[in-house]
Each structure stands twice: as C-alpha cells, then as structure tokens.
Amino acid sequence: xxxxxxxxxxxxxxxxxxxxxxxxxxxxxxxxxxxxxxxxxxxxxxxxxxxxxxxxxxxxxxxxxxxxxxxxxxxxxxxxxxxxxxxxxxxxxxxxxxxxxxxxxxxxxxxxxxxxxxxxxxxxxxxxxxxxxxxxxxxxxxxxxxxxxxxxxxxxxxxxxxxxxxxxxxxxxxxxxxxxxxxxxxxxxxxxxxxxxxxxxxxxxxxxxxxxxxxxxxxxxxxxxxxxxxxxxxxxxxxxxxxxxxxxxxxxxxxxxxxxxxxxxxxxxxxxxxxxxxxxxxxxxxxxxxxxxxxxxxxxxxxxxxxxxxxxxxxxxxxxxxxxxxxxxxxxxxxxxxxxxxxxxxxxxxxxxxxxxxxxxxxxxxxxxxxxxxxxxxxxxxxxxxxxxxxxxxxxxxxxxxxxxxxxxxxxxxxxxxxxxxxxxxxxxxxxxxxxxxxxxxxxxxxxxxxxxxxxxxxxxxxxxxxxxxxxxxxxxxxxxxxxxxxxxxxxxxxxxxxxxxxxxxxxxxxxxxxxxxxxxxxxxxxxxxxxxxxxxxxxxxxxxxxxxxxxxxxxxxxxxxxxxxxxxxxxxxxxxxxxxxxxxxxxxxxxxxxxxxxxxxxx
Numbered sequence: 001x002x003x004x005x006x007x008x009x010x011x012x013x014x015x016x017x018x019x020x021x022x023x024x025x026x027x028x029x030x031x032x033x034x035x036x037x038x039x040x041x042x043x044x045x046x047x048x049x050x051x052x053x054x055x056x057x058x059x060x061x062x063x064x065x066x067x068x069x070x071x072x073x074x075x076x077x078x079x080x081x082x083x084x085x086x087x088x089x090x091x092x093x094x095x096x097x098x099x100x101x102x103x104x105x106x107x108x109x110x111x112x113x114x115x116x117x118x119x120x121x122x123x124x125x126x127x128x129x130x131x132x133x134x135x136x137x138x139x140x141x142x143x144x145x146x147x148x149x150x151x152x153x154x155x156x157x158x159x160x161x162x163x164x165x166x167x168x169x170x171x172x173x174x175x176x177x178x179x180x181x182x183x184x185x186x187x188x189x190x191x192x193x194x195x196x197x198x199x200x201x202x203x204x205x206x207x208x209x210x211x212x213x214x215x216x217x218x219x220x221x222x223x224x225x226x227x228x229x230x231x232x233x234x235x236x237x238x239x240x241x242x243x244x245x246x247x248x249x250x251x252x253x254x255x256x257x258x259x260x261x262x263x264x265x266x267x268x269x270x271x272x273x274x275x276x277x278x279x280x281x282x283x284x285x286x287x288x289x290x291x292x293x294x295x296x297x298x299x300x301x302x303x304x305x306x307x308x309x310x311x312x313x314x315x316x317x318x319x320x321x322x323x324x325x326x327x328x329x330x331x332x333x334x335x336x337x338x339x340x341x342x343x344x345x346x347x348x349x350x351x352x353x354x355x356x357x358x359x360x361x362x363x364x365x366x367x368x369x370x371x372x373x374x375x376x377x378x379x380x381x382x383x384x385x386x387x388x389x390x391x392x393x394x395x396x397x398x399x400x401x402x403x404x405x406x407x408x409x410x411x412x413x414x415x416x417x418x419x420x421x422x423x424x425x426x427x428x429x430x431x432x433x434x435x436x437x438x439x440x441x442x443x444x445x446x447x448x449x450x451x452x453x454x455x456x457x458x459x460x461x462x463x464x465x466x467x468x469x470x471x472x473x474x475x476x477x478x479x480x481x482x483x484x485x486x487x488x489x490x491x492x493x494x495x496x497x498x499x500x501x502x503x504x505x506x507x508x509x510x511x512x513x514x515x516x517x518x519x520x521x522x523x524x525x526x527x528x529x530x531x532x533x534x535x536x537x538x539x540x541x542x543x544x545x546x547x548x549x550x551x552x553x554x555x556x557x558x559x560x561x562x563x564x565x566x567x568x569x570x571x572x573x574x575x576x577x578x579x580x581x582x583x584x585x586x587x588x589x590x591x592x593x594x595x596x597x598x599x600x601x602x603x604x
Contacts (some may be wrong), residue, residue, distance in 0.1 A: 037068035039078040070206040107229030125194035132200035141179040148515020153179040191218035201232035204256035230363040261367040301399030311346040317382040505535035533590025537597035547598035
C-alpha cells in the first residue's frame, strides 16, 4: 500500500489538490526529467515546466535532481537558474555514442531509399522511423507494410488505447518498425533498436541527438539514417514563420534550425560537428560516420552561385527552385516564354551543370542563408544581404558535391559492412526465435530474456555446457537456471545445420526473410511453390523459423491440423494425404508440410 515512485506531469502542479497531496507525503527526492524543457533556449521549451520552481519554494527540505541528455552550456545555465539550482553540483557525461553510425543522404525518392536501407542493412531488425506529420506517419507505415516490412504507426492523433497497444507490440517484438512523430520515444528504453531513420529534417540538433539516441542502447552497432532535401528546409522555415511564438523565440528556433542544416551540409567528420555543438570534443575523426567512410568532395561553386543568384534577381525574385533551374538550363517552357525570361541574360547560362546539381546548389544556398524563401509568395526565392560578397566576387564559395547513391544489379543499395560479418544468420535467427518463444510465454519483451549482445556472445563462443555458458556476459545464475539448457540445445542443434540445409533452401529462406511471399519466391526462382514450402519446412523442423511467420492461420486451425497429424496411425505418420483428406482439401500440401515440420521440432 506504499508508493515508492510517483510520476507527475508538470501540468499537474497547477492543481492545488496535487500540491496538497505532495505536502501530505514524505518525499525523499524530486527528480525532474527532461529538464531542458524549462529553458527558453532549450529545443523543447514548455511553459508548464516553469511551475517546477514551486517545488523549491513549497518544499525546501526535499532534495532535487534535474536530468537531461540534450543541453548545451547556455541551456544548462538556464536550467540551474529557473529551478533554483545555482549551488547544485553539476555532473556531465560525454555526448558521444560511438556505436551509432550517423548517415545523411540527399532525398531522391525518400520512401524507396528508406526501404532499400532497411532491406539491405536491417532486415528483421527493430527500428524507429520519424516523420514530421501524422499523415506521413500513416502513409509510410502502410507503404512499408505493403512492401513486406512489419510496421506500425504512432502519433498523437490516434486514440490512447491504440497508441499503448502499438507501443507494447514494439517493446515485445524483435523485428518491428515503428513509424512515428516525435511524440514517440519518451520513456522507451528498448535496448535492441538497431536503427533510427528520419524521413524529415528534425527542427534542431538537440531533437536529432535525442531521437537518434534511441538506437543501440545495448552498445551494439546501430544506424542513425536520414534523408534530407531542400523541401525540408522550406517546410520547417515556413512552420517557424507561421508559428505563434514571439520574435525572440522564433530567432532562437531559426538559429537551431541553421545549426541542424550546417550538420546536414557538413563536409568533415559529422560526429565531431555533432559533439562540438554540445561543447564536447573528439580529437580525431570518428571513422564511423558517412563523411569519414565516404569523404565528401567539395568544389568551387562561386560561379554557379553567382549564376543562381543572378537568375533570382533577373526573374524579380518571384519564382521557386524548379522554375529557376529551367531558366538556367535554357528550357523553352510555356511559362518561361510567357514571362519573357528566355530573353534574360541568365537564360541557358547554366548548362554546365545537370538538373540535380542545380537543385543541390540552391539547397546549399538556402541552407547557408544566402537565399531566403518567401512564404507569402508561394515559396519564391529572394536574395539576402549575405549573398552580396558572392555576387561581387569578394568571397569564394565552396560547395559539397553530393554523393550519388550506387545501386547493385538487384536495384538495392550496396550493402555496407556495418553488420558483423562473422554473424551466422542461421544460428542468429534460431537463438532469437528461442528468445522470442520464451518471451511470449512470459509476456515480457525479448531483451528481458537475453540482450542481443548476449546472443552474439553465444554465437561467437558456442558453449556446449552450462558452466561454459555461465562465463558469458549477461548470463547470471538465475537466467542460467531458467534458460540455459534451452539455449544450449539450440546451439547444439545448429552444429549440424550446415550439413542438413541445402544452399537452394537457404536462398529461398533468405528471400522469405526479406519479405517476399512464397508465390513471389517461386516466380523469382522459377520453382514450384511446393518446392519453396519444402525449403521453409526444412528450417521449421530445425527451429530456425517460426510457424506463425510462414503460415497465416488462426491458432485453433493450426491446433486442429496438429491433432490430425498426431493421431495418424503409425504406418501413415509420414504421409500428408490422410491429413489433406481429413480436412477436405481446405489447405494445400505445402501448408500441411510446414505445420508438420514445426510440430516435429516441438516434439524433438
């Protein structure tokens, strides 16, 4: 009947009953989480957080601690001032998350780029995809699902019950992608999130750092991937311009957005730039970000910038990027001829660059503040004072050369070596399947059984006794007793897998794991569907696949089929025709074969 921990939203402090309740309790500590929300300089300022100063005034005898993972020096000082913690001790840990690989790509077809990224590098992994709008969240989740990626939406427009259900599913699953607005993530401590992706530009580096920080909390390699383009800049600046914030707050937010844009256009180590923003230092380039792994080329863009700026001026600062690029390339469109811009000196002077390159030039001009977007004039570009030194040739302008995404023959992105090459995918899947099976029985998230790092250690060392297993990190006495024998059985069973699973079966299973249906695999490999079912059955029999992933049938129907198989006479145990006939041909032989294979694994 006693409370050890009580969570209260800051908004509740406006309620006198809440204050009276706190006064009646014996409070040992006030812990203020997400303390950056109290700062007007913070990236997520909330007026209600200012009420937290009441705690010190009304309950001066109770100690307080303020916690945040995203606060630069200026924000930290304001937190101390607002909460009356000027005399408090300050504890700072480093901002570096060395296991996270930061990657920012130029938007071309963002959803397809995301799909390629997931399929080639994170098939079967848990991840979070952030979008700016609720509509885009719903559309992206549905699109990924249609493409064979298990994905769920999460945003404030959904009813609370549905949000809680989706969050619970995400925590419980090993291979689910949550597509969300920034409303998702607070309080989520799922250690094996292998990637965080942004389909839209975050509003600040603080927001980006906080959201990407939800990946790789188990210390294993993780990806922070983002697709970024000019439209992101225009959208966010429009949102700021049209917001109800006062001018001081708008100026703060513009500065934060400019810092985020600078990170996107970074040509040196991205991690060094990210840490430097928070006042942290990294002496050497990290070697684990896109700009380190694929150094960015720069080029003298002074002439191109002058041509672009002149074109904006010659067309009276009334047009957007697409139109300006057409003028520079000398396209004889109906609009250009109607406005007489085919007679201007800038018409056709930009043929030395391709259309994509011109879009890159304009994006970088906007990002650097040399060009502004006129939101009241339908997104027309206009010149700023900062561009004058460029136009007068008083200043050189170096631009980044966008990396062109290379594709493999199969049309997918060239896979990076980010995943551990020594991972044997068959044993890895078998261990994860066993973990998932145990987690479902206990209704707990899989990582409660064993973390991914522990499974990887099992895979690397392949212990054969409980004593050997007990030496691995993450295997305590209690877990050894509860789960040790079952995981040893999986490892032992795997020792002979290579001899029993053919190469052709493994190819079919690999395609199945990538989200292809049995029909699509058969068509792709020019094989019969029954053959593909046979390949999957091999893996089901060894516990390397779960029946629920292969056969989409209600549980009671599966039990009905299993009962018929179990009750077959001994001389018909290996025959499927009696099962088929007993079910009046309701299910094809492939499905029946898979159910039998999974049943044989359970019996073993």
